[in-house]
Amino acid sequence: MERRDLFKVAGVGVAAVTLSAxxxxxxxxxxxxxxTKAFRAKSTGKRVVVVGGGFGGLTMAKxxxxxxxxxxxxxxxxxxxxxxxxxxxxxxxxxxxxxxDTLTHDYYAPANAHGYEFIQTEVTGIDRGSKTVTTTSxxxxxxxxxxxxxxxxxxxxxxxxxxxEKISHVARACPAALMPGSEHLALKRQLNDMDDGDxxxxxxxxxxxxxxxxxxxxxxxxxxxxxxxxxxxxxxxxDTRGGKFAKGKAFKESWKEIYGDLIDYRGSTEIMDVDxxxxxxxxxxFANDDDEKGTVKTHKYEVCNLIPNNVASPLIRMSGVKTxxxxxxxxxxxxxxxxxxxxxxxxxxxxxxxxxxxxQTAIWGAKRAASEIVAQLGGAAFDSGxxxxxxNANVCFSxxxxxxxxxxxxxxxxxxxxxxxxxxxxxxxxxxxxGGGKFRSAGTGKxxxxxxxxxxREMFL
Numbered sequence: 001m002e003r004r005d006l007f008k009v010a011g012v013g014v015a016a017v018t019l020s021a022x023x024x025x026x027x028x029x030x031x032x033x034x035x036t037k038a039f040r041a042k043s044t045g046k047r048v049v050v051v052g053g054g055f056g057g058l059t060m061a062k063x064x065x066x067x068x069x070x071x072x073x074x075x076x077x078x079x080x081x082x083x084x085x086x087x088x089x090x091x092x093x094x095x096x097x098x099x100x101d102t103l104t105h106d107y108y109a110p111a112n113a114h115g116y117e118f119i120q121t122e123v124t125g126i127d128r129g130s131k132t133v134t135t136t137s138x139x140x141x142x143x144x145x146x147x148x149x150x151x152x153x154x155x156x157x158x159x160x161x162x163x164x165e166k167i168s169h170v171a172r173a174c175p176a177a178l179m180p181g182s183e184h185l186a187l188k189r190q191l192n193d194m195d196d197g198d199x200x201x202x203x204x205x206x207x208x209x210x211x212x213x214x215x216x217x218x219x220x221x222x223x224x225x226x227x228x229x230x231x232x233x234x235x236x237x238x239d240t241r242g243g244k245f246a247k248g249k250a251f252k253e254s255w256k257e258i259y260g261d262l263i264d265y266r267g268s269t270e271i272m273d274v275d276x277x278x279x280x281x282x283x284x285x286f287a288n289d290d291d292e293k294g295t296v297k298t299h300k301y302e303v304c305n306l307i308p309n310n311v312a313s314p315l316i317r318m319s320g321v322k323t324x325x326x327x328x329x330x331x332x333x334x335x336x337x338x339x340x341x342x343x344x345x346x347x348x349x350x351x352x353x354x355x356x357x358x359x360q361t362a363i364w365g366a367k368r369a370a371s372e373i374v375a376q377l378g379g380a381a382f383d384s385g386x387x388x389x390x391x392n393a394n395v396c397f398s399x400x401x402x403x404x405x406x407x408x409x410x411x412x413x414x415x416x417x418x419x420x421x422x423x424x425x426x427x428x429x430x431x432x433x434x435g436g437g438k439f440r441s442a443g444t445g446k447x448x449x450x451x452x453x454x455x456x457r458e459m460f461l
Contacts, residue, residue, distance in 0.1 A: 046070055047143050047144075048146060049076065051145070052348065055459070059458075063370035071377070074118075075111065082104060083181055083184065085179070085214075086211070089221040089399065092187060092188055092191060092221055093402055095405065096402070105456070124136060126318050147329070148348040148362070149316070154310065158205060170274050178209070196233055200301040201236070202271060203216070209307070210358075213396060216248075221402070223259045242267040250429050253439055254400040268287075279300055279304070280298050282296065284297075321344055329351060330352045333385070333421045336384075349362070354417055355414055389416075390414045392412070395409065395411050401445070406440040408440050408444060409429070409448075413428075
């Protein structure tokens with residue numbers, strides 16, 4: 001079956017994102033990176049600079065201005081357009097009514113509406129001593145710095161034998177689509193253009209990564225797309241977790257009942273090679289936990305979605321605050337303030353707290369941190385442990401069906417981890433009242449869309 005419908009993107013200028021983390025540090029030219037001229041007048045003592053215009057950063061900017069109109073709040077973001085990762089799997093899955101307009105917004109409207117400043121620029125240096133941030137536009141000083149830069153991909157450490165050229169080739173050919181921008185467009189285009197054949201999805205092999213249910217929701221949504229388009233093929237998941245992943249029981253129930261053998265989950269694998277020219281993935285598959293040797297297999301694909309291991313954005317280490325081995329900031333107790341520097345806060349995916357990295361978690365953390373920042377700048381005390389444990393601090397939805405729209409969900413309670421004084425999360429995957437004893441339901445599908453639309457209104461209106 002030939003499927004070559006033109007994929008059109010009308011009126012949306014999506015900035016290209018760097019697909020390989022190993023090239024990110026070379027993005028700015030040496031001449032621009034060395035800019036030292038200040039592009040804003042010196043702070044009068046109440047300036048908060050927010051690095052990153054995602055869920056956490058935009059919520060932070062709005063909350064700070066709402067809590068204290070005297071604050072000067074400046075958001076620095078290298079992209080020129082906002083694109084939501086949460087709910088983006090429904091776009092890949094071809095759900096009715098979901099398009100690029102659903103996921104994208106401009107940054108200037110909310111900045112004007114809420115009274116903060118948005119500057120499109122790239123951060124190239126952070127000096128905690130002078131309390132300045134160097135960007136491709138020049139330098140700016142801060143009183144409080146909020147870091148919400150998101151994640152980076154760790155291709156090089158995961159695939160140490162791959163050259164930089166190989167990594168770049170695989171990243172382009174098998175877009176991860178875990179960061180907003182061109183990756184999602186590329187993966188969508190590949191799905192739209194595919195002939196009969198298989199889609200291979202490769203979740204991160206180990207470590208903490210953005211939105212733990214994301215690869216498994218994507219599995220369902222790609223299967224939904226294949227099913228509705230009548231494509232002859234399967235969705236093959238090459239995982240390392242043996243079925244023990246976020247909302248695992250709920251996902252597996254939904255996959256089996258909705259898609260049958262359309263989804264082929266292989267939970268004990270190790271990726272050895274990806275050949276974008278031959279369109280093959282070579283991997284070891286292990287029979288059980290005692291199988292140390294494994295069996296080498298090669299599988300041909302039409303579309304490959306390889307999501308590499310995640311690390312925190314290099315901007316966290318650039319700031320000089322203490323981090324763990326994967327670059328996540330070490331936090332000051334239950335606060336979202338760095339343990340290293342009382343004038344630096346970290347929110348979103350880069351925190352060292354034991355809580356799930358998600359859009360809702362970033363929003364929750366930004367609201368708490370905004371209150372603490374306002375108190376700090378006003379010389380007032382703040383108890384970062386107030387309100388804990390926090391029930392339903394994170395509510396995460398995953399769409400699993402498109403006809404009808406059905407979803408599953410997980411809720412998390414955040415509390416104090418007695419071992420280190422940081423935050424920890426405990427999850428619960430409920431069965432909805434309208435689910436007939438199952439984890440998924442149309443009601444939860446409706447809640448998924450309502451949650452996303454509500455969040456968009458909160459940040460952009």
